[in-house]
Amino acid sequence: MKKKGVTIILTTHYMDEAAVLCDRILIVDKGKIIEEGKPAELVKKHAGEEVLEVDYDEKLLPTLKEAFPDAQFERLGDRMQIFTGKPHGVFEGFLKEHPMQNVAIRNANLEDVFLKLTGRGLREE
16 A cells, blocks of 8 residues: 555554554654654654663662763663663673673664653553
8 A cells, every 4th residue: 555655544552563564653642743753763863772771779870870971861660771872882881891680782662762752651541
């Protein structure tokens, strides 16, 4: 249908589904469009390439902020996510110097974009 020029409007709360199926994304919050664009461009703009996830520890926070002064830090319960906008590999170097447990480096995604723009998790209203 896409090759025929047909536009399909898909509404979903599944950001991974939207990233695969959609050429253009509109993020709507409380009935208003708060961002729009191509999925990959939105991810790069708002979340960067990689996300570092660690257990939240106030003692570790100064070290992380010193290592990543331009990063954005998001606390989600007992976990913290760090977004730098830097290319892949920046977190690996840090972890070699500061080994820790319960850590994950993952690719940034549309779910990260949604959470950053709306300030909360997915919900039904």
